[in-house]
Amino acid sequence: MxxxxxxxxxxxxxxxxxxxxxxxxxxxxxxxxxxGKGVIHIVSSPYARALQSIAPAAxxxxxPVKTDARLVERILSTENLPDWMEHLERSxxxxxxxxxxxxxxxxxxxxxxxxxxEVPAQSVLVTHGNLMALLLTHFxxxxxxxxxxxxxxxxIFEVRWTESEGTIKRAMG
Numbered sequence: 001m002x003x004x005x006x007x008x009x010x011x012x013x014x015x016x017x018x019x020x021x022x023x024x025x026x027x028x029x030x031x032x033x034x035x036g037k038g039v040i041h042i043v044s045s046p047y048a049r050a051l052q053s054i055a056p057a058a059x060x061x062x063x064p065v066k067t068d069a070r071l072v073e074r075i076l077s078t079e080n081l082p083d084w085m086e087h088l089e090r091s092x093x094x095x096x097x098x099x100x101x102x103x104x105x106x107x108x109x110x111x112x113x114x115x116x117x118e119v120p121a122q123s124v125l126v127t128h129g130n131l132m133a134l135l136l137t138h139f140x141x142x143x144x145x146x147x148x149x150x151x152x153x154x155x156i157f158e159v160r161w162t163e164s165e166g167t168i169k170r171a172m173g
Contacts, residue, residue, distance in 0.1 A: 002116060003039070003124045003171065005030070006132050006155040010049035013073070019052045026154050031056035033156065033172055034124065039063065041119055044126035045071035053154060054126045070115050073128035074108035077101055088130070092137065092145040109134040116159065135159070139166035 008030070009023035019027060034057045042058050044050045046067040058065045078101025081087055091097045095105040112135045115125060127135075133148035136157060140147075155173035160166060 001121055001158050001160045002119060003034075003037075004116075004132055004135060004157045004159050004168075005054065005124055005126045006129050006151055006153060007045075007047075007050045007053040007126060009153045015047045015072070018048050023049070023053070023153070027053050027056045030054065030154055030156075031060045033057075035060060038122050039124055041123040042066065042126070043068050043071065043115060043119060043123065045069075045073070045128060047072060047128070050126045050128065054124065057124070068115055070111040071125060071127040071131065074105070074130040074134065075102045076130070088148075089145045092133075092148070105134050105137075109138050113138060116161075129153075132157075136168050139168050143168070 008026035009020045010017045011020055030053060039061055042054055042063050043066045044054050046069060051065060051067070054065055076084060076088060076091065077099035079099070087099060091105045098104040108131055112127065112131050116135065119125065129148060129151050132155070133143065133151060136143045136147060139159060139161060152173040156171040158169045158171050
C-alpha cells in the first residue's frame with residue numbers, strides 16, 4: 001500500500017508557490033496523520049507547496065524527502081485557456097487529448113505510475129490535484145473528473161494494487 005497525498009492549501013499554482021498559513025497548519029495535521037502508520041519512504045513533487053506539505057511529517061518520522069519531477073502537476077496547456085475547466089473535463093473522457101504545449105492524461109498518468117511502481121510499500125507520494133486524479137482514475141475509472149472536483153487540500157488516498165487490479169480508499173480529505 002502507498003499513500004498518495006495532495007499538497008496542502010497554497011498561495012498559487014506556480015512551482016514556487018508556498019503554503020498559506022492554513023496550509024502550514026494542515027501540514028502539521030499530515031504529520032499527525034502519518035505518525036504510527038509505518039511509513040518508510042517519502043517522495044515528493046519538487047514544487048515548494050508539496051515539499052512544505054510533507055516536511056513536518058518527514059521531520060517527525062526522521063525520514064528524508066526524495067524529490068521526483070515525475071510527480072509535478074500535469075500541464076494541461078501552455079496557452080491561456082479561459083475555458084480550461086471544460087478542456088480538463090474532456091481530458092478525463094479522452095485520455096489521449098493533448099492541447100498545445102501540454103501533456104495528455106495518459107502521458108501524465110504514466111509518469112506518475114512509474115513512480116508508484118518503483119517505491120516500496122508504506123511509501124508516501126506527494127503530488128498535485130490533476131495528477132492525483134489521473135492516478136486514482138487509473139485504478140478506479142469512475143473516479144475521473146467528478147472525483148477530481150471532490151479533492152481537498154490536503155487529501156490522502158491509500159492505493160493498493162497487484163499486476164492486474166488496484167483499489168483506492170480515501171484516508172483523509
